Amino acid sequence: MIFEEKTLDSKRIYEGRIINLRVDKVTVVSGTSTREIVEHNGGSVIAAVTDDNKIIMVKQFRKPMESPILEVPAGKLDGDEDPADAALRELSEETGYTAGKLEKLTEFYPSVGYTTEVLHIYLATDLKPGACHPDENEVLEVMEMDLEEVYRMVMDGKIHDGKTIAAVMMARDKLRG
Amino acid sequence: MIFEEKTLDSKRIYEGRIINLRVDKVTVVSGTSTREIVEHNGGSVIAAVTDDNKIIMVKQFRKPMESPILEVPAGKLDGDEDPADAALRELSEETGYTAGKLEKLTEFYPSVGYTTEVLHIYLATDLKPGACHPDENEVLEVMEMDLEEVYRMVMDGKIHDGKTIAAVMMARDKLRG
Numbered sequence: 042m043i044f045e046e047k048t049l050d051s052k053r054i055y056e057g058r059i060i061n062l063r064v065d066k067v068t069v070v071s072g073t074s075t076r077e078i079v080e081h082n083g084g085s086v087i088a089a090v091t092d093d094n095k096i097i098m099v100k101q102f103r104k105p106m107e108s109p110i111l112e113v114p115a116g117k118l119d120g121d122e123d124p125a126d127a128a129l130r131e132l133s134e135e136t137g138y139t140a141g142k143l144e145k146l147t148e149f150y151p152s153v154g155y156t157t158e159v160l161h162i163y164l165a166t167d168l169k170p171g172a173c174h175p176d177e178n179e180v181l182e183v184m185e186m187d188l189e190e191v192y193r194m195v196m197d198g199k200i201h202d203g204k205t206i207a208a209v210m211m212a213r214d215k216l217r218g
Numbered sequence: 219m220i221f222e223e224k225t226l227d228s229k230r231i232y233e234g235r236i237i238n239l240r241v242d243k244v245t246v247v248s249g250t251s252t253r254e255i256v257e258h259n260g261g262s263v264i265a266a267v268t269d270d271n272k273i274i275m276v277k278q279f280r281k282p283m284e285s286p287i288l289e290v291p292a293g294k295l296d297g298d299e300d301p302a303d304a305a306l307r308e309l310s311e312e313t314g315y316t317a318g319k320l321e322k323l324t325e326f327y328p329s330v331g332y333t334t335e336v337l338h339i340y341l342a343t344d345l346k347p348g349a350c351h352p353d354e355n356e357v358l359e360v361m362e363m364d365l366e367e368v369y370r371m372v373m374d375g376k377i378h379d380g381k382t383i384a385a386v387m388m389a390r391d392k393l394r395g
Contacts, residue, residue, distance in 0.1 A: 102223055
């Protein structure tokens, strides 16, 4: 029943630092069409929740929005790095926290129409604070916020980062059992 | 405190059907860097829930994943179309349903690192079925599923589309009050 689009031709438009772009010529019902596809290596997302139900959040300037965005910690996989390793590494780099327990919540595609990006969401608990060591050019504000307050911000339409909405909603329900 | 990246130069790499790509040269703490930015016109996402708590879902082949994906209905804004109008239009085109009531749940960025895409999520209720009329090359399987079943699939890591995770989680909590 589901129609599959076969690739007839593929043209590489750009190979970059974080993304590549290709345009595929594909079969569609009435003949052929094109699909513009961004290639991305994927990343890990961490809902890090303390014993007293605070979630670790970061705020940073995001160029596509020309604005600071409030998010959960996250980062790209290094090559073929295991997503769980990337989650622990990014949590430590960005926030200084180490996690005694890491559970996978899900993996998802942020934008199925045009990018191959996959994000792996983890719930990190049994947290211990430490010194953060972000990349030189990664300027982050780290904060602890009440998980219930951030959940309320999601429901009030005040959290605008997709991975953060998914991570906060899923972590909260997971922790409530 | 939040560092802002000023644009020193911008190079257009590609102008396409659904996305454009540009590379900006920006100021960073230690000098300059580049930001690869996909430009996208944004879209609307519809959590359409019937009086008996079923949610309208669609399954379609997604080229970046080379696989069919189970999603809530959604679609791109036509030019400067109002997101609420786009929500009602896409719901009708893809599924045939018309909604007596439409409430905005939130708007969010699917991938803050490299794309300008914004998605507007609506909760559509007071639904009436009708004939769907998808684009000729849009091959969709439409189904009604129990909202609680889809919620369980989200929590079990079986829903892999980001906008669908956000829409299902938020619509369910909104309806539960």
